[in-house]
Amino acid sequence: xxxxxxxxxxxxxKQFGDVRALAxxxxxxxxxxxxAIIGPNGAGKTTLLNAFSGFVQADRGVCRLEGLxxxxxxxxxxxxxxxxxxxxxxRVIDRxxxxxxxxxxxxxxxxxxxxxxxxxxxxRTEERVNHAVAERAxxxxxxxxxxxxxxxxxxxxxxxxxxxxxxxxxxxxVLLLDEPIAGIHPxxxxxxxxxxxxxxxxxxxLVLVEHDMPAVxxxxxxxxxxxxxxxxxxxxxSDILQRRELVEAYLD
Amino acid sequence: MDYLLHVLVLFFLYAILTTSxxxxxxxxxLLSIAHAGLYGIGAYAAAIVSTHFDISFxxxxxxxxxxxxxxxxxxxxxxxxxxxxxxxxxxFALQMVLFHLLNGWDRLTGxxxxxxxxxxxxxxxxELDTLAETTLLFASCAGVVxxxxxNVATSPFGRVxxxxxxxxxxxxxxxxxxYRVTIQVCAMSGAFxxxxxxxxxHYITYVDPTGFTVVESILILAMVILGGPGTILGPIIGAISxxxxxxxxxxxxxxxxxxxxxxxxxxxxxxxxxxxxxPRGLARA
Numbered sequence: 073x074x075x076x077x078x079x080x081x082x083x084x085x086k087q088f089g090d091v092r093a094l095a096x097x098x099x100x101x102x103x104x105x106x107x108a109i110i111g112p113n114g115a116g117k118t119t120l121l122n123a124f125s126g127f128v129q130a131d132r133g134v135c136r137l138e139g140l141x142x143x144x145x146x147x148x149x150x151x152x153x154x155x156x157x158x159x160x161x162x163r164v165i166d167r168x169x170x171x172x173x174x175x176x177x178x179x180x181x182x183x184x185x186x187x188x189x190x191x192x193x194x195x196r197t198e199e200r201v202n203h204a205v206a207e208r209a210x211x212x213x214x215x216x217x218x219x220x221x222x223x224x225x226x227x228x229x230x231x232x233x234x235x236x237x238x239x240x241x242x243x244x245x246v247l248l249l250d251e252p253i254a255g256i257h258p259x260x261x262x263x264x265x266x267x268x269x270x271x272x273x274x275x276x277x278l279v280l281v282e283h284d285m286p287a288v289x290x291x292x293x294x295x296x297x298x299x300x301x302x303x304x305x306x307x308x309x310s311d312i313l314q315r316r317e318l319v320e321a322y323l324d
Numbered sequence: 325m326d327y328l329l330h331v332l333v334l335f336f337l338y339a340i341l342t343t344s345x346x347x348x349x350x351x352x353x354l355l356s357i358a359h360a361g362l363y364g365i366g367a368y369a370a371a372i373v374s375t376h377f378d379i380s381f382x383x384x385x386x387x388x389x390x391x392x393x394x395x396x397x398x399x400x401x402x403x404x405x406x407x408x409x410x411x412x413x414x415x416f417a418l419q420m421v422l423f424h425l426l427n428g429w430d431r432l433t434g435x436x437x438x439x440x441x442x443x444x445x446x447x448x449x450x451e452l453d454t455l456a457e458t459t460l461l462f463a464s465c466a467g468v469v470x471x472x473x474x475n476v477a478t479s480p481f482g483r484v485x486x487x488x489x490x491x492x493x494x495x496x497x498x499x500x501x502x503y504r505v506t507i508q509v510c511a512m513s514g515a516f517x518x519x520x521x522x523x524x525x526h527y528i529t530y531v532d533p534t535g536f537t538v539v540e541s542i543l544i545l546a547m548v549i550l551g552g553p554g555t556i557l558g559p560i561i562g563a564i565s566x567x568x569x570x571x572x573x574x575x576x577x578x579x580x581x582x583x584x585x586x587x588x589x590x591x592x593x594x595x596x597x598x599x600x601x602x603p604r605g606l607a608r609a
Binding site for chain 1 (some may be wrong): 472475476479480481482483484486490493495497498499500502508509
């Protein structure tokens with residue numbers, strides 16, 4: 073029997089008014105791996121991430137995580153099943169510090185129970201562990217010095233890095249990253265690409281939507297090219313990005 | 325001396341009300357205008373059970389808090405997807421409903437005449453017969469409410485609330501139980517508001533609906549905004565400031581008929597000044 077893919081969708085359709093965002097999309101992705109979804113604006117890349125993370129309910133078709141059907145699950149339920157995501161417009165909690173943003177993301181916190189919070193009991197040790205984990209996650213994206221600054225005081229690039237530290241801290245097996253590289257300072261780029269590789273080597277499935285083709289070429293194991301809501305081509309980056317007819321038609 | 329103690333009692337009473345309202349307004353970003361209604365539910369629940377059923381002070385306070393939990397639980401149920409202005413409108417409507425219930429359900433609440441003959445507070449059979457003892461009771465209750473609210477605000481539970489007030493979608497995408505947390509914080513806030521009501525009933529030994537109108541809701545809200553929503557001490561500073569202001573206005577010799585209106589005007593001016601001078605409240609730089 074073939075191995076169950078980590079993340080898959082079959083025959084996904086989604087219509088927004090007159091716009092067909094997804095038109096019969098089927099993909100099968102397995103971990104560990106880094107998959108880059110590329111294609112022109114409006115190709116349906118972000119809608120696909122939204123469908124996987126529960127932000128969009130498809131009109132037709134199903135998404136599955138390790139064989140489990142995801143439709144009908146709320147965003148929070150999907151997250152608890154093991155899918156974390158970042159957003160293209162970079163969302164963090166402005167009025168929490170960088171480290172609080174990361175600590176918020178830790179799963180299964182006892183201190184999130186009202187009774188234990190009221191009694192101020194039974195969560196301090198866990199909180200110290202989460203603090204240490206969060207510090208390491210911030211260091212991994214080069215924000216070790218900024219941990220006590222409010223997120224709203226960080227630059228755009230730093231906020232993007234913070235959101236990467238946040239998804240790491242969720243311990244999700246699947247990370248959906250919407251443009252993690254674009255807009256990152258060139259000096260940080262190499263270390264972020266290394267971080268993505270390290271996460272893959274830890275056994276995770278990373279799905280990136282990315283416009284930065286050199287980065288895709290460097291880091292992705294698989295490339296999925298989308299246009300007008302359909303998957304146009306799928307394969308290794310060296311293959312897809314060499315094919316002139318594809319590059320000229322969709323990526324220039 | 326008695327007068328000063330009475331003012332102290334008012335400080336503690338309003339400190340409970342503002343601290344509990346701030347759990348919603350400041351920490352959770354839920355603008356509630358139903359707080360006086362919940363305060364009234366507590367006051368009337370205590371008044372009814374202690375005059376009709378001869379229940380002890382502690383029992384009546386416990387029942388009042390339970391009533392507060394139940395009513396705010398119902399208020400919080402539609403909070404899913406009802407953010408910002410819509411939550412404010414919903415609670416405004418509920419405030420109206422609650423007031424008219426207190427004012428109109430004559431057989432249970434005595435209607436506009438209210439309920440009198442509520443026994444004074446008594447702890448384990450010993451009646452608190454001096455004002456100093458009563459003040460101590462109010463101070464202890466305010467202390468407990470303050471400590472519990474601070475525990476919650478500084479816990480991981482509070483961190484989820486703080487995330488929720490800014491970005492519900494992001495908080496959900498981190499797997500947080502946003503709906504459950506909202507319902508729980510509403511219930512907690514309602515319990516404390518009702519506690520204030522029960523204490524008030526037993527202290528004054530008489531309740532009527534005029535103390536629980538939308539104007540009272542807005543006064544409590546004004547105290548929170550004045551002091552600084554979402555800060556630990558701000559709501560208490562706000563309560564002390566506006567209670568002091570109200571008492572100060574008594575001494576400048578204005579006829580009672582005009583004092584009430586003047587008080588509203590001064591509150592309004594104070595709020596406008598704060599919005600311009602310290603837009604995030606007195607407690608915040």
